Amino acid sequence: MRELKLMKGNEAIAEAAIRAGVDGYFGYPITPQSEVMETLMAEKPWETTGMVVLQAESETASINMVYGGAGCGKRVMTSSSSPGVSLMQEGLTYLAGAELPCVVVNVVRGGPGLGTIQPAQSDYFQTVKGGGHGDYKLITLAPASVQEMADFVELSFDLAFKYRNPVMILSDGVIGQMMEKVELNEQKPRWTEDYINENYPWATTGKKANRAKNIITSVQLEASVQEEFNHKLQAKYRSVEENEVRFEEVMCDDAEYLIVAYGSSARICQKSIEIARAKGIKVGMLRPITLYPFPTEQLMKRAKQVKGMLSVEMSAGQMVEDVKLAVECSVPVEHFGRFGGSVHSPGEVVEALEQKLIGG
Template identity: 85%
Template structure:
């Protein structure tokens, strides 16, 4: 039975992980997401579901523990915030290169460097463009509520295993720290080793007699083999782009303008829509739920209808580049956003729309 509770976004991640039958969590403390591991440690899932929870010595170790666990076909996750996720980039490219399914939660804070501990969305490029070396992609989901923090954990595991690819939940300090009511899913059992052995032959569960052995690796010394592998990865990404685009359209039907915003910026923009519409400006919003794959087709459709788009982000302008690429010059696309840990107000966003888009 689903249960209604009041909790922080970070806590919802932890509860959802236990309930969806995750096998392991490996993490390292960093503000503003430490409640994820704190909640897991308080819940003691190793006594109930058998889930392993371990505090690693660094984010480098935790992402590599995730690699080890994922290599065994187990459903494992980690969480961190921006500086910690930077440390994980090595692990992420190896995970992508070895085609290992896992979930990484980034509760983003302001940067660069040690930055601030307040919310930001300035890790967009790092998440959707690769982040580490080599041609790879992370499927990236952007929750805009505590409910979505919870719901996206199981969804992320499903996508990760469907495509054998790491999945990033790109949240921010606001969604992580805010308390909202959340309906938690019922407890589901963890996969048995037998299930993994039958369904994920690639996993290192020990080489059974007569079976092919499993080798998890990302090294290919032969360049032509490496190129073939890259073609295979790219084909997989095209499939992801074809099948997994998720978004929400809010008041777009009659819109002359739209905001493009995700996560906490999308929450702010909902109020901005109200303010703008009260002033007679017909504005709607496209909220990408998957940042990779990006809702390119939907934006192309909207570009036929609206006079301009404002990409609203807690960054100096990152997603705006993808919006412009999608729209390809058809309508003006501008960026507005506060950053470094400051959040824009709904009124500021409307002013930006008036000045940068409508005013032209």
């Protein structure tokens, strides 16, 4: 039996990182996720596992520290919230361009601008449509519980190193701040330099006599070389789309209507489904666990069964565009969500379902 603890989502990220044998965390304080670094600093993992924890001078610096660590084949991560993650976009496109693995946690708050410290899901576009410049993608996992906050740390590192690509854990202020019981993994050892050299021969651990020098860079001065590299990136993304789609379905077998929701919205919508079903509305939910790659095929499959879909998100309507693209407008797709730091109630979701899709 794994160890059971009552924790905040942010604390679970920190605890899971130590136990996964992560090599380094570099961060800058911002509400509502400062508990991640606070927990790490209080735990002092440098005395136990040797994990480096450093408070940087800005999010710009912390994402570039992540770049430096990732270039050495180390398992390194950072966390922040929306305005800080905007500052990290430069680093993220460089990480993607240099094909470096890392994990970035965004505990989303309301925007635009400095916005509010209350929860939101309005960074969906920034996360899955690019954010930084150039043709790149972030593999994106959306936890809906404190347990998933913990579990997705190790999963994210596995995906990051499998594809040599940054992975974003797209959480929000609800999941980051709320407390739930969480089962924690046993402590795992950090990777040795020999292990890194053997398994990740691109890492800059110092040029050995038996190999050419390793160069971590994203610069390609020749357009033809850059295009060829971009084709390689695109092939990688197709492979991610083929192999890494993750989703959960709730009461979909007999559903006439489908709610599509992720993260804390999905938690709220579980209650909405109970309320709606008590009223005789046959509604189910598809919860994307990976936002990129998006569960396009499964949505198209459900589009053949249901009369309409409601994308419920704490934004003015972002994921709804991907739902529409997925079902190719074969069924009506509507959006509902409170935003700017406000959180919808289960009842509001049912009302929206009735008004926007069922009619009257």
